Amino acid sequence: MLLRLSSLFVLASASMAIQAASPADTGPLPMPRSGGGWEARQAPGFYRFRLGAFRITALSDGTAPRDVSKIMSNPSAVRESYAAANLALPIEISVNCYLIDTGERRLLVDTGAGELFGPLTGQVVANLRAAGYEPGDIDDVLLTHIHGDHSGGLSIGGQRVFPNATVYVDQRDPALWLSAAAEAKASPGARNTFRQSHQTVDPYVAAGRLKTFDGATQLFPGIRAVPLYGHTPGMSGYFIESEGQRLLLWGDIIHASEVQFRAPGITIDYDVDRAGATATRLRILAEASRRGYLVGGAHLTFPGIGRVRAEKTGFSWVPEPYSVTLGK
Numbered sequence: 001m002l003l004r005l006s007s008l009f010v011l012a013s014a015s016m017a018i019q020a021a022s023p024a025d026t027g028p029l030p031m032p033r034s035g036g037g038w039e040a041r042q043a044p045g046f047y048r049f050r051l052g053a054f055r056i057t058a059l060s061d062g063t064a065p066r067d068v069s070k071i072m073s074n075p076s077a078v079r080e081s082y083a084a085a086n087l088a089l090p091i092e093i094s095v096n097c098y099l100i101d102t103g104e105r106r107l108l109v110d111t112g113a114g115e116l117f118g119p120l121t122g123q124v125v126a127n128l129r130a131a132g133y134e135p136g137d138i139d140d141v142l143l144t145h146i147h148g149d150h151s152g153g154l155s156i157g158g159q160r161v162f163p164n165a166t167v168y169v170d171q172r173d174p175a176l177w178l179s180a181a182a183e184a185k186a187s188p189g190a191r192n193t194f195r196q197s198h199q200t201v202d203p204y205v206a207a208g209r210l211k212t213f214d215g216a217t218q219l220f221p222g223i224r225a226v227p228l229y230g231h232t233p234g235m236s237g238y239f240i241e242s243e244g245q246r247l248l249l250w251g252d253i254i255h256a257s258e259v260q261f262r263a264p265g266i267t268i269d270y271d272v273d274r275a276g277a278t279a280t281r282l283r284i285l286a287e288a289s290r291r292g293y294l295v296g297g298a299h300l301t302f303p304g305i306g307r308v309r310a311e312k313t314g315f316s317w318v319p320e321p322y323s324v325t326l327g328k
Ligand SMILES: [Zn+2]
Pocket: 145, 147, 231, 252, 270
C-alpha cells in the first residue's frame, strides 16, 4: 500500500511538473530580474564576411510580418509548407540590404523600405552606422528593382539619404514605375507603388544621380548586373566577384523560403509577370545549385547568405555557417 501510494505521488508530481512547465515553454521569455541589457529590439543587425579582397556587410532593414498564404498563388500548399515546418503565419519576413566595400568604392545593394512600411523596417541607416559607415560614405546604390522595400530607403521626407551616391537600376524598371502613362493605366491598388517610386526615386532623378543600364552590364570591376526579369520588368541580380569567389545578390527571387525553394512555381501577388518570375526562379535556382556560388537574398532570413542545393523535388536553402572570423 505504501509502495502504491508513493508511486501515485511520483506520478502526480510528474504530471504537475509537466503542467507547470508547459505555459513557460509557450509563453514569452522571462524578463531578467534586473538590468541584463534586455530591450524591446534586437542588437544592431549587421553581419560581415569576406569575399576575396572585398568586405561584405549584410544590413538588416527590419522585418515585414506577412500571412503569405493570402498573397501567394497556391494558398493551401503555402499553409501546408509552414505547418509542416511548425511555423505560424503571419511570419516575419526579413528585409536585407548588402554593402560591398571593394577598397575603392562602397556600394549598397538595395536600401530597405525607409519610411514606407512602418516602424519594423527602415533600419538600414542605423545598422549601416552601427557597422561603422555613414550614408555619405556610399558611392553607389545598386537597386535590384524598384519596389518600396528595396528603393524606399533612398529618400526620407523627400531628401536623398545617400547624398553622394549615384543610383543604378535596369532601365526597364523606371520605364514602368516612373511612367505617367503606365500609372494612369494601373489599377487603383497598384498606383501606390507608382506613388512610392516617385516619392523616393525622384530626388535622385532631379539631382542627375539616377543611371540606368540595359540588361547584363559590367558596372565596376568585380560587379556585374544580370537580368532576372519577371518579378518586375527590370529586376536584376548583382554578381560580386573577387579573387575567384562569387556572390549573387538576387533580390526577390524568393519571398517565402519555406515554399518557393521546394515549389518554385508558386508565385506572389507582387510579381508583375508571374510566368516570367517563375521561369527566372527556376533558371537561377538550377544555376546556383549547379555552380555552388554564394547567394544573398533580400527576403531570406537575415543575413540571408547561403547556397542552393538541388533536391529530388525542387531545391533547398543551405545557410552559410556563422563565422566569427569573417571567413577566409
Ligand atoms: Zn519586389
